[in-house]
Amino acid sequence: MDFGFRLSPSSTVDLDKVDLSLYDRLAELDPGVRTCIGCGSCSATCTASAYSGMSVRKVLLGLQRGRMQEVEKMLSNCMLCGKCTMVCPRGINTRRLILNVCRLYANEEGDV
Amino acid sequence: MIYQGKQKIWSDYQKEIPDNHWFYVRSCIRQSFFPGSEKYFLKICRDMLGRDIYETEHHTTCGGIAYHCDTIPQETAMTIVARQFALMTEAGYENLVTSCITSFGNYTEILETWREFPELEARIRENLWKACKREFKTPKYVAHASDLVYKLRNEIAARAKYRLVNKETGEPLRIVEHIGCHYSKMFPHKGVGGAEYPCVLSGMVDAWGGEVIDYPERRHCCGFGFRQYLVKANRGYSVSNTHKKFESMEPYHPDAIITNCPGCPFFLDRWQYVIAEMEGKTYGKDGHGIPALTYEELAGLVLGVDPWDLGLQIHQVGPEPLLDKIGIAYDPAHKYDGLDEKALKKPGLPNVLKCC
């Protein structure tokens, strides 16, 4: 029956249901990714950020919250310029991180 | 769950509730939502338990709905409330008992505001005098009607014809209690048991033989809101909140829900039909829903009042499975008889939700 309204989808992230396997594999390749403090300097300096919403901070957070589609979309906008690596105070190799994520995504789809 | 921990909190939030002589103010909507509830509150308190409860036909809305819908400023709501106080004063009463949770919240909020800002009270007195030449004393005690039934719960239990026990198994019925947000979330000390673990309804369930269910979304709002439901485009998130509560209580297999707000039992009842139609999902046994009752209805049932006199036929979710569990006698043939045996029209039955 159409009531003219519907159940609203919940934006709550249920951590029990989030699949962390991709993030965990990423952290195995480089444990440094776990040390992100969410400062946002990577996004602030990002060439693509202002025009496309790309943010390494959000990529890392998205991987930990099961928001894979958003992560994939963001990453497709990265220009791999490496500026984010230069500013990261934790010394996270963000450029390698991005390439690793892409590699893991590719593996997932079976076309290495 | 550590019951003693809750008891400790309850002892911190004990509210003084005078035993007798109350000025009763009705709710705007309860008489059409639950036509038997206010009537049986008065019958139980007056006729069965011998209390003096006074009401007057001059009482109006407290302005709470309009205030919460942003259609009147608080000062207007205050002047309306001041007039109710004047009616109480003129009738010679000092204790105000409200049927509606939002009224209770509204009265409490206004009295607290006046306590902080006496100059505002003075201005409202002036407004009232200008508007209708009335004067008032503020009430000595403000209670919600469920506070009073909580206070009388053991007297009700002593006269009870039924207990909230499954007559087949002898097990206590599993009851979800749902407290209206405006009861104590604004002023935890004004509610029996506070705001996080209120015991106003759970105390009744305990006293009448049932078992209270504490489920993860117990404190969650039913989702009614005011504008949220009244504007059709917003109803999606109103029903979503109710849905969230049902999903959370479902694994506990509740036999009934007891509420103390005008809006909550209406939405906890009617949305079960809407959710059933939208999602094909029902929360009771075998396609039935979970009956959502007011505390007066539940009190009436344990006291042996005929379910149809209590107005349970007006509920969307059929009360019959609950009545059968307790062993309450009812005559299906008279379900849709109104007062003076005037026939109410029999409603059509929904597609998904099974309603006897």
Place this chain on the structure above:
Amino acid sequence: MDYIAVVGGGIAGMEAAAQLKALGLEPVLIERSEALGGHVASWHCLFPDLTPADKLIKDLESRLEGVDIQLGAEVSTLNPLRKGYSVVLSNGKVYPCRAIVLATGFTLFPAQRKEEYGYGIYDHVITNRDLEGWFGGNGDSRVPESPKAVGFVHCVGSRDIKAGNAQCSKVCCITAIKQAIEMKERFPGAEIYCFYMDLRLFGKKYEDFYIRAQRDCGIHFIRGRVSEVAETIDGRVQVKAEDTLSGKPIKVRLDLLVLMAGIVCNPDSEQFSKAVSMPLDDDGFFRSRNNIGDITRSDRPGVFLAGACTGAKTVPETLAEARSAALNVYQYLKGQK
């Protein structure tokens, strides 16, 4: 003989008494409970090096030789004398004292006052102190045998004006990290979550400890304050917060929730402040003469302050203040001669 009253037998009082003795003075160490060591004695090990707490207590005790220690005794009255105070104890003893060192410490915020977290109500909600007790070998039925998920709630009763304490308790962030690491080491398969508002890791080696928790232990740090805790049908704990970095509500079910109860003023401080006519600070702690250069002296001549009785302190800060207070006493008495 003229004594120096040291009120409180926690680490501040112990260190102050030891220093006073070493300076040739005659301290009397007054402790209400039956043992020395205060809060630290109930702790298992200390951040950031995981030093056993009992080792520190033993070291401090070993330096108290010859000090008059009054255990199980409270200060009943403080009567001003021409020089100093007459200190009357609950055990009937009276000490004429030239000076007083208040080392009365703090109280751990009573976590049950944050009703929404359900301490004392839900089966698997404990405090930082309970967890230390469990680390120290006290059995605790609230700690499950092999938890799969454990949460830590920072700032319980800290930075919380409604709970009556606007201040940061300073040590809870690093304590949560320490305890999270210890839990991960005991239960390597468990997911550990820390719910924080800000991470305040100001001390030496603290940031290293944090990085270790992140990188080596994979502890999840979620920036968001827990709003509500509930019990699930299987007796676990459901926690709601906002993941403020993504702006989304978040929920998770846990086998154990640890509340990082904060440091609040000792309820006795009011009684002492009245007895020596010394106003309290607006946070309820004792007020130092000066919060930068003169933290261990009060406004009253002959009354000195050491440790957490003036506000939240770490162990090394407390010990340093105790030494400073002892030196203050020494110089004060020298000036009087």
